[in-house]
Amino acid sequence: MIERFDAIVIGAGMAGNAAAFTLASRGLSVLQLERGEYPGAKNVQGAILYANMLEKIIPDFREDAPLERHVVEQRFWFMTERAHTGMQYRSEEFNEERPNRYTIIRSQFDRWFSKKAQEKGAILLTETTALELVQDAYGKVIGVRTDRAGGTIMADVVVLAEGVNGLLGTRAGLRKTPKADQVALAVKEMHFLAPEIIEQRFNIQGDEGVVIEAAGAVSEGMAGMGFLYTNKESVSIGIGCIVSDFAETGTSPYQLLEKFKKHPSIRPLLEGSEVKEYAAHLIPEGGFKAVPKLFGNGWVVVGDAAQLNNAVHREGSNLAMTSGRLAAEAIFQIKSRREPMTADNLSLYEKMINDSFVMKDLKKYKDMPALLHTQSQNLFLTYPQLVSTAMENFLRVDGTPKVDKEKATVSALKAKRGWTGLVGDAVRVARAWR
Amino acid sequence: MHIVVCIKQVPDSAQIRVHPVTNTIMRQGVPTIINPYDLFSLEEAMRWRDKLGGEVTVLSMGPPSAADSLRKALTYGADRAVLLTDRFFAGSDTLATSYALSAALAKIGETFGAPDIVFTGKQTIDGDTAQVGPGIAKRLDLKQLTYVSRIVDVDLTSRSIVAERRAEGGVQVLMTQLPALVTMLEGTNEIRRGSLDDALRAARADVVVWSAADAGISDLQKCGLRGSPTVVKRVFAPPPRSEKAELVETHGRTPAENAEALIDMIFARAPGVEADLVKSVSGF
Numbered sequence: 001m002i003e004r005f006d007a008i009v010i011g012a013g014m015a016g017n018a019a020a021f022t023l024a025s026r027g028l029s030v031l032q033l034e035r036g037e038y039p040g041a042k043n044v045q046g047a048i049l050y051a052n053m054l055e056k057i058i059p060d061f062r063e064d065a066p067l068e069r070h071v072v073e074q075r076f077w078f079m080t081e082r083a084h085t086g087m088q089y090r091s092e093e094f095n096e097e098r099p100n101r102y103t104i105i106r107s108q109f110d111r112w113f114s115k116k117a118q119e120k121g122a123i124l125l126t127e128t129t130a131l132e133l134v135q136d137a138y139g140k141v142i143g144v145r146t147d148r149a150g151g152t153i154m155a156d157v158v159v160l161a162e163g164v165n166g167l168l169g170t171r172a173g174l175r176k177t178p179k180a181d182q183v184a185l186a187v188k189e190m191h192f193l194a195p196e197i198i199e200q201r202f203n204i205q206g207d208e209g210v211v212i213e214a215a216g217a218v219s220e221g222m223a224g225m226g227f228l229y230t231n232k233e234s235v236s237i238g239i240g241c242i243v244s245d246f247a248e249t250g251t252s253p254y255q256l257l258e259k260f261k262k263h264p265s266i267r268p269l270l271e272g273s274e275v276k277e278y279a280a281h282l283i284p285e286g287g288f289k290a291v292p293k294l295f296g297n298g299w300v301v302v303g304d305a306a307q308l309n310n311a312v313h314r315e316g317s318n319l320a321m322t323s324g325r326l327a328a329e330a331i332f333q334i335k336s337r338r339e340p341m342t343a344d345n346l347s348l349y350e351k352m353i354n355d356s357f358v359m360k361d362l363k364k365y366k367d368m369p370a371l372l373h374t375q376s377q378n379l380f381l382t383y384p385q386l387v388s389t390a391m392e393n394f395l396r397v398d399g400t401p402k403v404d405k406e407k408a409t410v411s412a413l414k415a416k417r418g419w420t421g422l423v424g425d426a427v428r429v430a431r432a433w434r
Numbered sequence: 435m436h437i438v439v440c441i442k443q444v445p446d447s448a449q450i451r452v453h454p455v456t457n458t459i460m461r462q463g464v465p466t467i468i469n470p471y472d473l474f475s476l477e478e479a480m481r482w483r484d485k486l487g488g489e490v491t492v493l494s495m496g497p498p499s500a501a502d503s504l505r506k507a508l509t510y511g512a513d514r515a516v517l518l519t520d521r522f523f524a525g526s527d528t529l530a531t532s533y534a535l536s537a538a539l540a541k542i543g544e545t546f547g548a549p550d551i552v553f554t555g556k557q558t559i560d561g562d563t564a565q566v567g568p569g570i571a572k573r574l575d576l577k578q579l580t581y582v583s584r585i586v587d588v589d590l591t592s593r594s595i596v597a598e599r600r601a602e603g604g605v606q607v608l609m610t611q612l613p614a615l616v617t618m619l620e621g622t623n624e625i626r627r628g629s630l631d632d633a634l635r636a637a638r639a640d641v642v643v644w645s646a647a648d649a650g651i652s653d654l655q656k657c658g659l660r661g662s663p664t665v666v667k668r669v670f671a672p673p674p675r676s677e678k679a680e681l682v683e684t685h686g687r688t689p690a691e692n693a694e695a696l697i698d699m700i701f702a703r704a705p706g707v708e709a710d711l712v713k714s715v716s717g718f
Contacts, residue, residue: 125634148627149630
């Protein structure tokens with residue numbers, strides 16, 4: 001017998017779970033397909049969870065979600081080979097009753113999120129890969145064929161939450177495979193450390209957590225960033241760069257990570273830790289200009305598959321959750337009007353997402369990916385070095401008159417970029433930021 | 435025909451870690467799996483069901499989370515799942531476990547039909563005792579076939595079973611009467627991939643959950659820690675290996691150079707390997 005559902009959701013990551021949960025809690029029959037052994041088995045993220053976007057889906061998530069630490073301190077580090085110039089923000093305001101952001105471990109978190117969707121009635125099949133979208137004679141997506149024996153499952157609408165590679169959608173020609181300069185490859189390790197040591201090393205207590213974002217020489221001139229997040233009894237450390245940069249330079253991600261771990265500012269933080277796991281993942285970084293068509297006849301695409309990721313603010317999962325929720329709400333509205341899931345009707349999803357922070361934020365930074373890419377040498381090598389030299393000149397006391405030191409700093413700036421270069425860089429960054 | 439397969443949810447031993455400071459086993463966050471030996475029995479059970487008709491029931495004793503493993507067994511194609519769970523079972527050794535499972539098997543017989551064959555795995559990967567299966571056979575007076583490498587025939591008319599059993603120095607071919615308890619050897623078959631229908635049915639199925647009382651167990655003295663004469667005196671991790679892994683620096687070298695470097699390293703460590711290789715290549 002051919003099974004039929006109101007909606008099939010492909011994938012059980014942030015976007016897929018948000019969509020499945022929202023659809024199921026509105027009373028729609030939902031089938032969710034996940035290729036991993038369990039939800040989260042294949043999912044990789046740093047990972048920071050932003051509470052607000054999850055609250056819109058599960059308001060009381062703090063009661064039982066597997067959260068690691070709430071973030072009270074954020075450090076931004078501009079790295080040279082042997083130094084870092086830091087900026088950090090720590091506030092007691094982040095020790096609020098309902099904290100704003102948490103570190104999480106996706107393999108645990110996604111399992112919980114998916115359970116929540118199942119409690120609402122969504123049916124989840126794990127270790128089941130969707131191979132192909134089934135279309136009718138008019139090109140409307142009407143179902144999915146899986147890798148299990150027994151044929152096709154039908155649905156009024158398919159929600160593609162299949163992640164950054166998005167094979168199903170690209171195979172069906174709904175969108176193109178992301179280009180090498182639109183995706184970053186990030187690698188990360190989880191290092192086990194006793195909670196007492198983490199608290200001591202990062203100057204935190206209880207469930208407090210620290211986030212370090214590091215840019216500069218660690219990416220060897222490529223557009224990319226390193227990070228270190230504290231979990232309950234581990235730290236996640238990773239680094240990612242644009243894939244086309246890796247290809248051009250021939251550097252391998254794990255070499256970069258090894259180097260990052262050995263940086264004199266990072267090494268003491270990992271001292272005595274034991275590596276628990278190693279993971280790698282692609283991150284969509286193409287921004288606004290890389291976002292493909294978001295809907296069609298019988299389908300919508302959400303999350304990473306739709307390139308919904310804000311590289312500047314290191315936000316991805318909240319865009320994923322929001323797009324999943326909005327797609328589900330659009331589907332629910334169409335369904336309640338007893339109308340078919342045509343492209344015309346599903347354009348409601350695009351309208352909703354354009355009105356949300358998701359597209360507004362991506363639009364704001366639409367020129368940033370290109371800028372980071374073309375200016376990567378300057379932004380990731382020259383400036384951190386200049387800042388570092390200035391700091392060292394300022395701090396080192398060696399009998400040189402201060403006037404000479406300042407002159408040295410200024411002439412270093414000028415020599416490296418020239419006045420026009422400096423002004424140009426400032427204008428370019430300001431424009432992309434605006 | 436009614437076949438019952440007893441399965442156990444175990445920590446994935448490949449992913450168990452030892453706490454570097456306290457030297458104790460860290461159970462937190464270790465993924466669980468169906469005891470791999472049980473899967474050979476489950477597959478064998480389903481093959482005979484497919485051949486002769488009937489049903490396969492999977493039974494497990496464990497915490498409520500063991501329902502995940504039972505559901506997985508349904509995804510593979512089992513027909514029904516029963517979970518025996520009760521705080522009174524906590525801390526059971528093999529004696530107490532076989533007592534509780536035997537009671538549940540009797541109850542399954544009353545509720546869903548008497549089993550013709552009960553399968554268990556050869557042993558578990560966490561306890562490694564291989565005692566629970568034989569314990570059940572003894573308690574329920576089932577004919578016992580352990581370490582079976584092949585079931586040759588099951589005849590429901592004459593109620594007999596013929597099986598090949600691996601023994602020291604050869605293979606025994608044994609015939610006995612049903613009902614029997616069988617434990618399958620590893621590698622005798624491979625667990626199937628359930629169809630879409632199986633997967634959907636499993637996702638929608640309710641696992642039957644029984645407490646001690648539901649299973650008709652009245653003597654709680656025989657359950658859990660109280661019913662377990664085995665005492666765990668100490669758990670410890672073997673000392674870590676003193677040898678360190680060597681790193682081959684591959685950056686900027688050709689694959690051929692990397693291979694050379696690797697082989698040199700192996701030969702330096704184990705000169706015998708080089709000698710053997712030279713011998714075999716030159717045909718001496």
